[in-house]
Amino acid sequence: MRDVYIIGTGEHPWGKFKDRNFVQLGEVAVAQALKDASTDWKDIGAIMSSILIYGGNAGHLSGQYIESMFGETGVPVVNVYNACATGSAAMRMAYNSIAAGETDTTLAIGVDFSPEGFLGAKSDDPRQDRDVIRWRMTGMPNPTYWALECRKRFEKYGDTPEDLADIKVLLSQFGVKNPNARYQKLFTKEGVLNSPMVCDPLRLFEICATSDGAAAVILTADPEKIKAAKNPVKIEATTMGSAIYGDPTIRISAVSAPAKAEAPMLSESYSASQQAYKKSGIGPEDVDVLELPDNSSWHYLQYLETCGFCGEGEAHKMLREGQTQVGGKVVVNPSGGFSSFGEAIGAQAIWQVVECSDQLRGRAGERQVPNCKVAMAQTYGLMGNSGTTIMTI
Amino acid sequence: MQTMDTVEGKEPRLPDLFCWTDDGFRLKSAKCNDCGSYFFPGYHPQHRPGCKRENVEDVLLSPKGKLDTYTIQHYMCPPPFKTDHEIAPYGIGLVEFPEGIRIAGIIMETDLDSLELGMEMEVFDYPLYKDEDGNDVVTWAFRSVK
Numbered sequence: 001m002r003d004v005y006i007i008g009t010g011e012h013p014w015g016k017f018k019d020r021n022f023v024q025l026g027e028v029a030v031a032q033a034l035k036d037a038s039t040d041w042k043d044i045g046a047i048m049s050s051i052l053i054y055g056g057n058a059g060h061l062s063g064q065y066i067e068s069m070f071g072e073t074g075v076p077v078v079n080v081y082n083a084c085a086t087g088s089a090a091m092r093m094a095y096n097s098i099a100a101g102e103t104d105t106t107l108a109i110g111v112d113f114s115p116e117g118f119l120g121a122k123s124d125d126p127r128q129d130r131d132v133i134r135w136r137m138t139g140m141p142n143p144t145y146w147a148l149e150c151r152k153r154f155e156k157y158g159d160t161p162e163d164l165a166d167i168k169v170l171l172s173q174f175g176v177k178n179p180n181a182r183y184q185k186l187f188t189k190e191g192v193l194n195s196p197m198v199c200d201p202l203r204l205f206e207i208c209a210t211s212d213g214a215a216a217v218i219l220t221a222d223p224e225k226i227k228a229a230k231n232p233v234k235i236e237a238t239t240m241g242s243a244i245y246g247d248p249t250i251r252i253s254a255v256s257a258p259a260k261a262e263a264p265m266l267s268e269s270y271s272a273s274q275q276a277y278k279k280s281g282i283g284p285e286d287v288d289v290l291e292l293p294d295n296s297s298w299h300y301l302q303y304l305e306t307c308g309f310c311g312e313g314e315a316h317k318m319l320r321e322g323q324t325q326v327g328g329k330v331v332v333n334p335s336g337g338f339s340s341f342g343e344a345i346g347a348q349a350i351w352q353v354v355e356c357s358d359q360l361r362g363r364a365g366e367r368q369v370p371n372c373k374v375a376m377a378q379t380y381g382l383m384g385n386s387g388t389t390i391m392t393i
Numbered sequence: 394m395q396t397m398d399t400v401e402g403k404e405p406r407l408p409d410l411f412c413w414t415d416d417g418f419r420l421k422s423a424k425c426n427d428c429g430s431y432f433f434p435g436y437h438p439q440h441r442p443g444c445k446r447e448n449v450e451d452v453l454l455s456p457k458g459k460l461d462t463y464t465i466q467h468y469m470c471p472p473p474f475k476t477d478h479e480i481a482p483y484g485i486g487l488v489e490f491p492e493g494i495r496i497a498g499i500i501m502e503t504d505l506d507s508l509e510l511g512m513e514m515e516v517f518d519y520p521l522y523k524d525e526d527g528n529d530v531v532t533w534a535f536r537s538v539k
Contacts, residue, residue, distance in 0.1 A: 121473055126407050130437050132473075136406055137532040138497050139470030144485055147464035148497075155462075155510055199485075200465040245441050250487055250497060256433035259461075259493045 001099040002221040006391065007229035008037025009354040014182040014213035014341040017113075022052055022059065022214075026066045026111040029216035033107070037218040038228055041070045044218075045103030048090040050110035050346030051081040053122065059113075062346070066109055076103075084293065085379040086110065087349025088240055088272075088387020091217065095238045098221045105220040110351070112344035114210035119345070131253040138255055142382070143207045143296060145252045147199035149265075150298035154201060157313035164206045164297035165192035166319065171294065171333055175340025177366035182211050183340050206297040211342030215351035231361040236280035236390040241271030243384030252382035266306045269386040273307040273378060276388035284308045287390075288372045289359045290330050291352040293380040294337040300324075304332070307378055307388075331369045334359060352377035353389050360393040396453070404528045406521060410434055411533050412453070418518045419453040420496060420533055426450065431494040457515045457538060458490040463500060463508050477522035488514045488535050502536040513538040 010032025012025045034041060049063030058065055063077040076097075080089040087110040094106040119142060126132040134140045153159045172187040187205060195205040219235070226232050243251065246262025264270040277283050284307060292303040301315035309330055310318050318324055324332040335341070335355035338348065356375035358364045377389045396412040396419075398405070405411065410433075411420050423435030428444035431452075440446055463486035469479065484500030486508075500508070501519050519534035 117471065120471060124473070126434075127436065130434065133407060133410070133434065134497070135470075135473050136475075137410065138485065138499055139466070139474035139483075140485060140497065141470055144464055144466065144470075148462045148485070148487055151464060152462045152510075197465075197467045199467065202464075245439070250495070255497045256431075257487065257495045258430070259489045259495050 002101060004095050004098045004219050004221050004235045005226050005229070005232040006217055006235065006353070006357050007220050007225055007232050008033040008035070008039060008218040009357050010036065010216040011180050011351060011354050012214040013180040014211045014344060017212045022055060022062065022111045022113055023065050023069050025212065025214040026062070026109055026216070027069050029111070029214040030066060030070065030107065030109060033216040033218045037225070039105060039218055039225065042073060043105050044073070044075065044107050046076040046094070046097050046106045047078070048093040048097070048106065048108045049077065049079050050086040050090050050112070050350070051079050052112050052346050053081060054115050055113060062111060063109070082240070082385040083381030083383060084343065084345050085240065085349055085381035085385035085387045086346045087215070087351070088238070088379045088389070091350060091353060091389055092238045092240055092387065094219050095235055098219055104222040105218065105225060107216060107218055108350055109216045110347035110349065111214040112346040113212045114344060117210070119210060134253060134255050142252050143202055144199050145250055146296045146298045147202045148250055149302070150201055150296070153298065153301065157316065159301060159316045161193065161201055162189070163301065163316045163319055164201065164203070165189045167294070167297040167300045168192045168205050168339055170325065171337045171339035174334050174367050175336025178336045178340060181336045181340040182209070182342050202296055202298065208295050208338035209342035211344045213341065213344040213347045213351060215347050215354045217350055217353055217357070231393060233357045233360050233391045233393055236282055236392055237276040238387070238389040239272050239275040239279065240387045241268045241275060243268045244271060251384065264306065266302065266380065268384045269303065269306050269378065269380055272386040272388040276390050280390045282374060282390050284330070286374050287330050287376045289334060289356060289369050289375040290332050291335060291355055291375070291377045292332060293378060294333060294339050295343065295380065299380065300332065303378060326369060334364065334367045334369050349377070349379040349387055352379065353391070356389070356391055360391055402528055403518060403531050404524060406530045406532050409436065411518070413518070414453070417456055418516060419456060420516055422452050422454050422492070422494065423449055424452045424492070431492050433494060433496055454490045454492055454494070454496070457513060458488040460508065460510055460512045460514050461487040461489045461495050462510060463487070465505050475522055484508060486514065486535050488516070499532070499534045500536065501534045507537065
């Protein structure tokens, strides 16, 4: 297998862009990435593209539409969906295609347009789609699932409402420094604790919004391109995990879970991260910057434990001691996180890689983490989907 | 035990999830006698890896279980969830049944301030709205055992 490097990245700012279409957002991210990589479109040997599930036929064939914007070249174009870990799948396929020698230079692209408000049901047949049951019978939008788990953490480990609010405050301090963030506003603890309760114990400002956005990465094993690149980023591992039997997490879209735990919580994310540690020989103790999926403040705490940055029940201790900030054990979400960006399902995993890459290349502006040598992007998708990418400079 | 998928004046909003019996309202599950797993809905199997998957049978869950965790929803869930009256704030809980499966559902007819993890809950039929024929369209819900 060949070593694979990131030589160019691009990002369209996150927000709501009602008067634009996904190809236009994708064009911005891809054009930036090509320029950054000093790579000609005709050098792209394959395109791995995230599916937009709310984008109809075009959304399911997003790679072809992006390709036609830049000019069709006949290369393999694969469109993939793995819930909120969709971009991880595109990254992994791009990496594997190059490492195996099928292509030299590949584009991983994720664009998404979200519907207004909650991400809702997409079918009406419960026989085919279990998701229909939760929408019709139990009235459970995604944050409900997180609140159920968050309540258990409160009881089991002693996390508090103040911890949840502090997380939002910390993320907003990074978010104001990121010109691509949708929300560049500083929050106070009082402001967060006074925001409307959505699903107790989660408040409005402790749950991420749904956004539109795009991110693109150009990967290569071409020695000349790597040599010519400005600070190429080495991909040490890019893995995916699915859930493990006996996972006690109440998984989004499910209306049941086993009573007895026979696997770790968020076992898909545990699996993806463990695979990445094993493959790279890099452990959580080596990671300088971690971009984790903070869909809610609960995720921030839970993912520190799921990915082994601390022991079970110890995440709030890390938080309170400042171990997740600059100067601590690992800097968590210096991008500002989903808290500042919002979710854009197909784009967010690639966006996390772009943010990690910017930190490693020392071009993260005001939010630059000093001396960042190892970065990790961790994703979480419903129904047992997760990806981990570990990168070094 | 006699079981009925509908009873006079009541219609399930979705089929195959619960039934009425001469011993009260029950959730429908399925059990794999090879790997010991319970499924809900029964038609969505989640077997243990390596299971032979040959001996799956339909079963009804016990009428009572313990509250594993809960949240209080302070807003109405958007469509397709539907009720003919405002129910927010309302509870949503995970109830652990003695068979070894936890089921999610709305919590009604219970003082939300009294909710505590581990408390005993029972399952019952809750009317969401009325259909054109005047029948109650129902889902399953949980309430505390008095």
